[in-house]
Amino acid sequence: MNRLPVAQRREQLIEAALAVASRDGIDAATVRAVAAEAGVSLGVVHYCFQDKAELMRAMAHAITGQNAAGSLAGLAADAGVDQVIDAVLGGLWDGISTHRGSQLLSYELTTSSLRHADLAQVAKEQYAGSWTAAEQALAMIEQAAGVTWSVPRSDLARVVVALVDGYSLAWLVDGDDRAARDGLRSLGGYLATLATPAPAAVPGRESADEPTDQRTDALHDGALVPDA
Amino acid sequence: MNRLPVAQRREQLIEAALAVASRDGIDAATVRAVAAEAGVSLGVVHYCFQDKAELMRAMAHAITGQNAAGSLAGLAADAGVDQVIDAVLGGLWDGISTHRGSQLLSYELTTSSLRHADLAQVAKEQYAGSWTAAEQALAMIEQAAGVTWSVPRSDLARVVVALVDGYSLAWLVDGDDRAARDGLRSLGGYLATLATPAPAAVPGRESADEPTDQRTDALHDGALVPDA
DNA sequence: GTCTATAGTTGGATAGAC
DNA sequence: GTCTATCCAACTATAGAC
Secondary structure, three states, X not given: OOOOOHHHHXXXXXXXXXXXXXXXXXXXXXXXXXXXXXXXXXHHHHHHOOOHHXXXXXXXXXXXXXXXXXXXXXOOOOOOHHHHHHHHHHHHHHHHHOOHHHXXXXXXXXXXXXXXXXXXXXXXXXXXXXXXXXXXXXXXXXXXXXXXXXXXXXXXXXXXXXXXXXXXXXHHHHOOHHHHHHHHHHHHHHHHHOEEEOOOOOOOOOOOXXXXXXXXXXHXXXXXXXXX | XXXXXXXXXXXXXXXXXXXXXXXXXXXXXXXXXHHHXXXXXXXXXXXXXXXXXXXXXXXXXXXXXXXXXXXXXXXXXXXXXHHHHHHHHHHHHHHHHOOHHHHHHHHHHHHHHHHOHHHHHHHHHHHHHHHHHHHHHHHHHHHHHOEEEOOOHHHHHHHHHHHHHHHHHHHHHHOOHHHHHHHHHHHHHHHHHOEEEOOOOOOOOOOOOOHHHHHHHHHXXXXXXXXX
16 A cells, blocks of 8 residues: 555565564564565565565564664663673563563574575674674673673673573573573672772772682672572 | 384484484475485375374484483593583583584474474473483582582583583584683583582592682683683 | 375465556 | 566375275
8 A cells, every 4th residue: 555665665574574473483474474464465575675585684684683782771870790790681681581582583593594595694693793792781891880801801792692592592491580580690690700890990999809809709699500 | 115113114204304304404304305315205204193293293302312312421430520520511512513413403493392382392301301411410420520519400400501502502603613612611610610529428538628719719710711 | 004196285486467 | 666366386284096
């Protein structure tokens, strides 16, 4: 009915594809189903996208974009390292657990990408995006809490992404939100373990405690495992 | 050609399904493709399995079984905790990295299971199996190295599985075997952190070092992040 | 028990009217 | 730009000959 410019139509179709795929799975996101969801006819989709793979790539690009955006928001004012870390990880998990379908779709996209040459770039972009986002989050923690990491940020980012992936998968399977949250709090405790007061950034703050004791305490508090 | 008893024919078809799905992906494992791989005609598959879902369930059961079996083997004689842990994790990773297709198929099965009611049990069985296998591996480490964990085994198992999953996914995407191995060695260092000498098992061994210092040293050595 | 043949769907892609 | 109609391929599943 409505006559729209192609670019706008594309956005509408990508949105529809995301809706269908998040709700019913990647296999259900057929060209027909996407067209129906958007309320347009089959031909329109093929007019806007060369083939189905291009639609899937566009959809993947959209979902990784919103994932990256999600983890950026909501960082409180400067507080203790533990509080800042917990806030970031908590916000990250809220974003994940309130979008179960999207999260599952992300993994479906990853595995699909690893099988089909058409989508080869998708998985690489997903993880490049995740690692970058994790590094940025770590950088924000540094800035907000006035600390630096005793380990390269890129290595730390890889651990965080791996553990979040692992807990997300487990949560998708057994739905145990508590276990995931406890696991992430433990990861937070472990991260605090690796934070040391920044040398010059915030003067008049480095007098209280030396890093080494802080580490040991944080380890006992939570480390990577839920409190016994 | 050959006339086989049904049970044997089923095994052959399951094997064929695993071959196709590991090589070309779960979507390529159609009834037709499995029949062709096994060298039988289409009707035979429907004679042995009620429908495709039953074949997929059987295939999933087979792959989780061999995964569990894989992590059991190869545990050296008693040595230091670090050596035993590294041996177990190393063996685990060898099993994963030499079967890329199977590993990817496992994740495809998980996501498929989470979408299709027909396969609802598959993912639950996968993770029940993984967690159990991890707990058993942890128990074997306890026995072989003469230690106990300062944290519930079930919690520890969940961390191990999550991290292995996360690193496996990342490795499937970027193929960085080094990063995965380093990450797992770090996990090993972290696990050693939580191991304390067993109270009564091996007498004449608890005199040297008290647990607390051991923890701190292990943390500095490796923890969860590759050595800087 | 095994095969061929075929029914019945579904999905990707295109042609051509409007 | 949009829609209808259609082609073609691939899939699951079954029926029936041998």
